[in-house]
Amino acid sequence: MRARVLLSCLGVSALITAGSTVGTDPVFRVYTPKGLDFVLQNSPTMKKYLIETMPGGVALLDYNRDGLLDIFLVNGGRVPSSNGKLDFFSRHEPSYWNRLYRQNPDGSFTDVTEKAGLSKAGDTNYGMGVAVGDYDNDGYPDLYVTNYGRNILYHNNGDGTFTDVTEKAGVAAGGWSVSAGFFDYDNDGKLDLFVVRYLDWSMQKNKTCGTQMPTYCPPGEFPPVSNLLFHNRGDGTFEDVSVKSGIAVKKGHGLGVAFADFDGDGFADVFVANDAIEQYLFHNNGDGTFREVALDSGAALTVDGKKLSGMGVAFQDYDNDGKPDLVVTQLPHEPYGVFHNDGQGVFSEQGLEAGLGLLSGNVSGWGVGLEDFNNDGWKDLFIIQGHVFDNVEKYDSTIKYLEPPLLALNHDGRFERANAGTDEAVAGRGAAFGDLNNDGWMDVVATRLQGAPLVFMNRGGKAHWLGIVLEGTKSNRDGYGARVEVNGQVRFATAAGSYLSSSDPRLHFGLGAATTALIDIRWPSGIRQKVAADKVDQYLVIKEKSAP
Amino acid sequence: MITRLVTSFLFASLLAGQQAPESASREAIQHLQTGVELEKRGDLDNAIKEFSDATRISPNYEMGFLNLGDAYMKKGEYGKAIAPLNKAAELNPDSPTTQRLLGFALLSQGYAANAIPHLERVREYGALGIAQMESGKYSEAVASLQAALAKTPNDPDLLYYLARASEGLSSQSMDSLLSAFPGSARAHQAMAQHYFSTKDTAKAEQEYEQAIRMRSDLPGVRLELGEVYASVSDWPKAEQLFRQETQIQPGSAEAAFRLGDALMKQGKMKEAVSELLRSDELHPDMPETLYDLGKSALNLQPPEAERALLRVTELEKETLLASQAYQALSVLHRKQGKTELASKELQEFQRIQSLLQNNLAKSN
Numbered sequence: 001m002r003a004r005v006l007l008s009c010l011g012v013s014a015l016i017t018a019g020s021t022v023g024t025d026p027v028f029r030v031y032t033p034k035g036l037d038f039v040l041q042n043s044p045t046m047k048k049y050l051i052e053t054m055p056g057g058v059a060l061l062d063y064n065r066d067g068l069l070d071i072f073l074v075n076g077g078r079v080p081s082s083n084g085k086l087d088f089f090s091r092h093e094p095s096y097w098n099r100l101y102r103q104n105p106d107g108s109f110t111d112v113t114e115k116a117g118l119s120k121a122g123d124t125n126y127g128m129g130v131a132v133g134d135y136d137n138d139g140y141p142d143l144y145v146t147n148y149g150r151n152i153l154y155h156n157n158g159d160g161t162f163t164d165v166t167e168k169a170g171v172a173a174g175g176w177s178v179s180a181g182f183f184d185y186d187n188d189g190k191l192d193l194f195v196v197r198y199l200d201w202s203m204q205k206n207k208t209c210g211t212q213m214p215t216y217c218p219p220g221e222f223p224p225v226s227n228l229l230f231h232n233r234g235d236g237t238f239e240d241v242s243v244k245s246g247i248a249v250k251k252g253h254g255l256g257v258a259f260a261d262f263d264g265d266g267f268a269d270v271f272v273a274n275d276a277i278e279q280y281l282f283h284n285n286g287d288g289t290f291r292e293v294a295l296d297s298g299a300a301l302t303v304d305g306k307k308l309s310g311m312g313v314a315f316q317d318y319d320n321d322g323k324p325d326l327v328v329t330q331l332p333h334e335p336y337g338v339f340h341n342d343g344q345g346v347f348s349e350q351g352l353e354a355g356l357g358l359l360s361g362n363v364s365g366w367g368v369g370l371e372d373f374n375n376d377g378w379k380d381l382f383i384i385q386g387h388v389f390d391n392v393e394k395y396d397s398t399i400k401y402l403e404p405p406l407l408a409l410n411h412d413g414r415f416e417r418a419n420a421g422t423d424e425a426v427a428g429r430g431a432a433f434g435d436l437n438n439d440g441w442m443d444v445v446a447t448r449l450q451g452a453p454l455v456f457m458n459r460g461g462k463a464h465w466l467g468i469v470l471e472g473t474k475s476n477r478d479g480y481g482a483r484v485e486v487n488g489q490v491r492f493a494t495a496a497g498s499y500l501s502s503s504d505p506r507l508h509f510g511l512g513a514a515t516t517a518l519i520d521i522r523w524p525s526g527i528r529q530k531v532a533a534d535k536v537d538q539y540l541v542i543k544e545k546s547a548p
Numbered sequence: 549m550i551t552r553l554v555t556s557f558l559f560a561s562l563l564a565g566q567q568a569p570e571s572a573s574r575e576a577i578q579h580l581q582t583g584v585e586l587e588k589r590g591d592l593d594n595a596i597k598e599f600s601d602a603t604r605i606s607p608n609y610e611m612g613f614l615n616l617g618d619a620y621m622k623k624g625e626y627g628k629a630i631a632p633l634n635k636a637a638e639l640n641p642d643s644p645t646t647q648r649l650l651g652f653a654l655l656s657q658g659y660a661a662n663a664i665p666h667l668e669r670v671r672e673y674g675a676l677g678i679a680q681m682e683s684g685k686y687s688e689a690v691a692s693l694q695a696a697l698a699k700t701p702n703d704p705d706l707l708y709y710l711a712r713a714s715e716g717l718s719s720q721s722m723d724s725l726l727s728a729f730p731g732s733a734r735a736h737q738a739m740a741q742h743y744f745s746t747k748d749t750a751k752a753e754q755e756y757e758q759a760i761r762m763r764s765d766l767p768g769v770r771l772e773l774g775e776v777y778a779s780v781s782d783w784p785k786a787e788q789l790f791r792q793e794t795q796i797q798p799g800s801a802e803a804a805f806r807l808g809d810a811l812m813k814q815g816k817m818k819e820a821v822s823e824l825l826r827s828d829e830l831h832p833d834m835p836e837t838l839y840d841l842g843k844s845a846l847n848l849q850p851p852e853a854e855r856a857l858l859r860v861t862e863l864e865k866e867t868l869l870a871s872q873a874y875q876a877l878s879v880l881h882r883k884q885g886k887t888e889l890a891s892k893e894l895q896e897f898q899r900i901q902s903l904l905q906n907n908l909a910k911s912n
Contacts, residue, residue: 358814
């Protein structure tokens with residue numbers, strides 16, 4: 001039966017679309033809102049600098065606390081012309097700036113970048129991603145922007161402006177940073193910062209691959225690098241504890257990062273989506289150190305022992321068994337990875353069981369989220385897609401550079417394709433999730449190379465929902481790391497995850513027909529808090545109680 | 549390959565100790581013996597001169613021509629060997645040595661058709677098969693190469709030529725089919741196979757559909773069309789075609805395996821297990837069937853999964869499939885809390901993977 005292998009290896013042109021949603025009602029209205037005039041400038045060149053194909057992130061945050069989510073978009077940068085005269089990236093021109101768009105009450109957006117003090121993207125930098133968290137617990141979300149080059153921490157002054165506090169904070173990092181996220185690894189009530197770095201690259205070290213025509217080289221062509229962990233001292237400064245914590249022990253080709261307490265020991269663990277090597281799961285030992293356990297826990301490889309080209313990651317409970325699972329997006333030829341949390345610190349890869357064999361295999365995924373888009377009580381899957389190579393069709397006619405987004409609704413733990421509201425093929429990259437219009441139905445904002453962001457506005461429905469805004473007192477103000485259970489569903493409070501992006505920090509629960517909710521919160525401080533909500537279809541602010 | 553075959557049959561000394569024939573003068577024999585001595589010392593140029601003198605002095609001296617041709621071949625000048633070997637064959641057509649050397653010389657110079665009768669006479673099947681293949685006589689070539697392989701099994705050169713001859717025979721048969729019966733179902737199937745191999749799946753699909761319309765009971769066509777759909781991950785359509793094939797060929801383990809695989813890819817694990825078990829019954833101990841069975845049963849029927857995967861590790865040693873079976877077993881046992889066993893299986897997975905990577909690096 002060796003012939004089977006040969007037959008199955010024959011590449012073929014795409015004669016069949018992977019699935020059809022014709023006839024089903026679209027979940028989203030897809031459009032670019034008035035005022036959101038951003039274009040993601042990745043500056044592709046004939047030199048095929050690897051960095052060109054990797055940006056950019058998006059964050060949903062309410063920076064001015066007016067109750068409406070605003071949008072922050074990370075831009076790439078100007079790549080030197082192909083004659084290589086410049087040896088750094090230029091962000092001088094406004095078209096290469098990162099942008100902050102304030103949402104107006106009518107749903108339109110206003111560019112407030114300059115007014116907010118965010119127009120200096122950092123010359124020589126090339127923008128990548130963004131993390132959001134209130135690191136100083138002042139009630140206003142701060143921004144951390146990752147770059148190739150120097151990363152930037154912007155402190156939110158609470159008056160609509162931000163201040164670059166990178167130098168004082170000591171979080172400039174360096175090299176090629178990609179996804180990042182705030183979390184409180186030592187449960188001291190102050191948000192720490194995890195920064196994923198991709199690989200050891202520079203324009204001078206760039207390689208071009210491809211025998212017939214130039215294209216981007218795979219990550220294995222470049223040395224791996226370590227990720228960074230910064231501990232928040234609480235005085236506006238951070239300590240680089242990458243080595244001390246054990247995080248730096250493992251070098252990799254990281255792209256995505258997500259946090260959840262996978263073994264229920266009360267400490268947030270870290271999953272790093274690595275490109276074309278084993279995935280990393282850093283178990284938090286609870287004493288300030290981590291141990292990388294992906295291989296031993298079953299979260300490093302597919303069930304076939306294959307390495308994923310990990311890009312984005314979602315770390316939430318998709319089958320409502322109360323334990324956080326992992327969905328990892330990746331390049332074609334294998335389905336996206338689904339690592340089911342079997343309990344006792346063990347994962348098993350169950351992409352086929354979850355229906356991903358029907359939804360992926362010939363597509364490339366980046367930003368990803370597990371959110372309940374139809375409020376039926378099951379977290380659904382959204383993935384923004386598009387291949388790395390802009391000339392991939394010339395190499396493999398079964399694969400497309402531009403791909404439509406994937407929306408799959410969750411039916412008892414199995415995902416089935418649904419109508420996302422658009423079939424437009426894009427070079428998708430970042431994706432952030434949140435309720436833009438506060439109607440209780442989760443929306444999506446996704447980025448695409450050389451194009452405007454896509455806003456997927458949920459059309460809504462009749463099912464009930466509950467939104468929870470955590471306000472930590474002993475725990476960090478954002479409540480990141482809290483385990484929140486509502487009517488049997490569990491979410492792990494975080495804005496991190498996806499790819500290069502940061503989502504609405506509010507916790508959203510679809511309730512189906514339920515009109516009341518029982519809320520059980522386990523705060524990072526260890527405080528357990530139960531709340532009964534007699535009224536649903538609302539955002540509920542829950543302040544951490546002072547005693548266990 | 550031809551050079552290797554030739555050199556293996558060259559003789560160190562063709563004339564050593566031989567009595568003088570009537571056709572040769574004493575002087576010619578003296579030149580021949582001098583040539584043999586020179587040849588033994590590796591002085592091929594002077595040996596050739598001596599053998600040439602021998603044949604000039606005695607123009608019907610068979611051994612002189614044979615040794616001259618042999619010396620040229622040892623020197624790698626196969627073209628120059630042909631004329632003296634032809635003369636030697638003319639003088640003594642029954643000499644197997646002459647026939648063999650002449651066949652090799654002709655084949656090495658591209659005169660494959662001319663080489664065939666000489667190689668046939670001495671039943672030199674390896675070279676004969678190559679000559680027949682080069683002459684477009686694929687059917688005869690396959691038979692000859694198989695005969696050669698019976699004597700020296702696993703010879704990589706012979707296996708290579710056998711593969712090429714078989715490919716040629718297949719192509720020749722297809723050409724005959726297409727020219728004689730261009731509108732037949734089999735012709736459409738053949739065209740579909742061609743399109744699939746050239747990655748034109750749209751045309752492959754059309755041709756397979758046409759073949760099915762013409763002969764709905766034709767075995768194998770749905771299996772092949774299902775593979776086209778499988779190659780683009782259209783598993784529902786692949787399943788449909790494989791299922792139809794299992795109805796046409798209920799005894800086909802291949803069809804059952806394909807159906808089981810398509811069901812597994814869709815996450816229909818219960819149905820997949822059932823079909824893969826059926827395939828295993830029809831044709832036991834197929835490693836790929838057992839591996840798919842193990843994967844499908846991993847969460848549904850752990851004992852069945854364990855049995856199938858362990859069997860893979862018994863059947864396959866240090867192969868990719870073996871490593872994957874160990875990885876799947878480690879997943880299964882870790883889930884069952886058998887941590888120590890899972891760790892050992894993981895180590896075995898890593899060991900084989902590392903071995904395979906090293907082998908790949910060496911071969912590159």
